[in-house]
Amino acid sequence: MKLIGWNCQGAGKDLDNSNKMEFLARLMNSTGVQVTFLSETRSSRYNSSHLNSRFNTAGSFVVPSTGFSGGLWLLWSDEVRVSINFSNQYLILAVVGHIHTNVDFALACVYGDPHHRHTRMIWEQISTFVNDNLGKPLVFLGDMNELMSEADTTFRLM
Incomplete structure (x- = not known):
């Protein structure tokens, strides 16, 4: 199974004339990836049919951005079946076969709250999803934007 996760920091204004999206299309094609997750697309202009056409995928799921913030895309090939269990601006939780x-495996695609206002809710959703899918392998893709300790909040110069 081949998966790609990428915080693309903006998909660009045009899927066909964006260097990032051209790179992504070539990467997906050359690797034969079955599942691709993009976070922080910063776009609500594109729907699943746009993505399927541009990237030659069998299916996709879009969580639109809020203004110029966020945005999640999940794309997949015809080698897998995908069932979306839950989504919001931070998560796409799915079972992939x-x-x-x-x-089958459980897939958690995450773009964590960069402001940490919804971190607890994100972890609760993930925890519920994991518990609902016990016994299945679990794959996490994305950017947790998570602070693990107080040391993560300070920079130390040596």
């Missing part, structure tokens, strides 16, 4: 091997 590989068609040829008939193996």
Whole structure:
């Protein structure tokens, strides 16, 4: 199984004339990736049909940005089936099944709250999803924007 996760920091104004999106299309094609997750697309202009057409994917799911902030895209090939369990501006939680091997796994695609106002809610959603899918392998893709300790909040010069 091949997966890509990328915080693209903006998809650009045009899917066909963006260096980032051209790079992504080439990467997806050359690697034969089955699942691709993009965070921080900063776009609400594109829907699933735009993405499927541009990236030659079998399916996709879009969480639009809020203004110029956020935005999540999940794209997949015809080698997998995807069932979205939950989504919001920070998460796409899905069960993915590989068609040829008939193996299912839980997929948590995360773009954590950069301001840490909703961190607890994000972790609660992930925890519920994990508990609902016990026994399945779990894959996390994304940017947690998570502080693990007080040391993460300070920079130390040596």
